[in-house]
Amino acid sequence: MSYIYSFIFAGVVCLIAEIILNNTNLKPGHIICLFVIFGSMLDTFKIYDFFQDNFGAGTSIVITSFGHLIMHGAFLGVKQSGFIGFLNGFFNYTTVGISATIVFAFITSILFKAKN
Amino acid sequence: MTLKYNNSYINEVSTVAGPYVIYGPFKYDETFTDYYDNEETFEKCEIKNYIKCINILLGKCNKSENDIDLIISSDLLNQLMISNFMMNHFNIPFFGVYNACASFCEELILASTLIDSKKMNNIITATSSNNLTAERQYRNPVEYGYQKKKYQTFTVTGSASCLISNKKSNIKITTATIGKVVDFDVKDSLNMGKVMAPSAYETFITHLKELNLKPEYYDLILTGDLGKYGKTIFNELFYKNFGYYLSNYEDSACMIYDNNDKRVLAGGSGIACINLVTNSYVIPQMISKKYKRVLLIATGALMSVTSVNQKMSIPSISHAVSLEVI
Amino acid sequence: MTKEEYNNICDKVMPKESHLKRYVISFFIGGLMGFVAELLTNIFINYFYLSYNDSISLMLIIVIFITSILTGLGVFDNLVEICGAGLFIPITGFAHSTTSSALEYRKEGFIFGIGSNIFKLSGSVILYAVVSSFFFGLIRYLLLEI
Structure with missing residues (x-):
């Protein structure tokens, strides 16, 4: 069942992005940023947590989870050391995505050549 | 502003075509099938083929560098990078002009005006463009993918040159x-x-x-x-x-x-x-x-x-x- | 001829893109990405006995790795051209834009080439994730925690 929920959640998020892309002048870059902001906005009232609990890993693979994870990291910091931990904890959870991307991008750029 | 010319002729032309263009309906003097063409970067490949193009023209009309009074050249990259490096290889006076894709006619007009005023006899006009160098400068990185629109155009890879002269031709x-x-x-x-x-x-x-x-x-x-x-x-x-x-x-x-x-x-x-x-x-x-x-x-x-x-x-x-x- | 008249002529001429096909493709591909994510996560939980958070991390690493390699091989840009939002909204989009920038600026050196430009396209994601989280986090802190 969780497979179907994951499928539908990720599919719907991509569908919304595609609809925005086709009906406005926004470029993919704009839409990704919009969705990241949207993700952290949804997490303000813990709505994204609700998605994550019910819809499985499909919620983690879409870019909206980026904003959500930063919020989570921040509040983990708050839990540990109060308000100072707020800024300190931003990258508690997101580091895996960012560092994996940096490392693999760097290695790829050394191993491969741009083709066309 | 319309000008009339009396003694300016296109004597000889040369073309070099790259990927995609070579599948088109026309024949070209020289072709290459790879965007690198054994060079390190796309830019170096474009320069190499541009030089080839000018050399073919010089060979075709049997002229040495000393017979050419001027090369007017243009390309799409910032500060006419391709033209500048192409001219590194020739011992000929050089004008770089830029009017984006209108440069071809701009070059013909300049060359014809100079020849018509009897100040010069033989002028080469040349243009070059490359899909990937232009794409990366004006739009996105080469490997970056996005959904294309039907009305988008696809930059031509190739270079071409003409010899404009006061010597009569067809x-x-x-x-x-x-x-x-x-x-x-x-x-x-x-x-x-x-x-x-x-x-x-x-x-x-x-x-x-x-x-x-x-x-x-x-x-x-x-x-x-x-x-x-x-x-x-x-x-x-x-x-x-x-x-x-x-x-x-x-x-x-x-x-x-x-x-x-x-x-x-x-x-x-x-x-x-x-x-x-x-x-x-x-x-x-x-x-x-x-x-x-x-x-x-x-x-x-x-x-x-x-x-x-x-x-x-x-x-x-x-x-x-x-x-x-x- | 005024701007409006000209725009009218152009609107008549410009081709209509078929939106429906794109919607179906991006829904299906996006869904597939979600499905794969769930599948991988479950495999890691059930057969490798990892915790939920670790499985998610490992899943992301694998997806990013595959995206980077495919981008390097010159395959991924053709896929994105077809699939659109189905591939740029999942984490693949972030990895793809970062890798394509890195590949592009490799020729300009390691420091001022890759170093300065690796986040040329995807840096805005990090920027807006942090900035928006800061403000929304403040709101949440003030509303809920106190």
């Missing part, structure tokens, strides 16, 4: 119209047809008016790189004012590629597009007397990365040159 440059900048406040940098069609039309009408000609005077009217939809816009603009469609009108963007190739979208663009079509199709056809009078209208979108990023509109310019068989 093809004479008779008149030229220098265009003005036209701006219809189009901001979509992918929609080149929409940006450039009005300026092509404007220059065309100015040319007819100042010389008191009918459109039928020409056997072929060839615009630069409007693409499929830009061509239709040009036709519609003409229809709106004259009440009928031109039968002798063609667009080089629609001719240069294999028409069944979906990857090239609305057709070619780039500085070498009209130059390659002129050198490999129009001039051979003129020599075989199929066309007697041809009007070339090179169109250029004067955009820069900065202006597009700052959400400014894209102005466009077109220059026209007429060729006649004598």
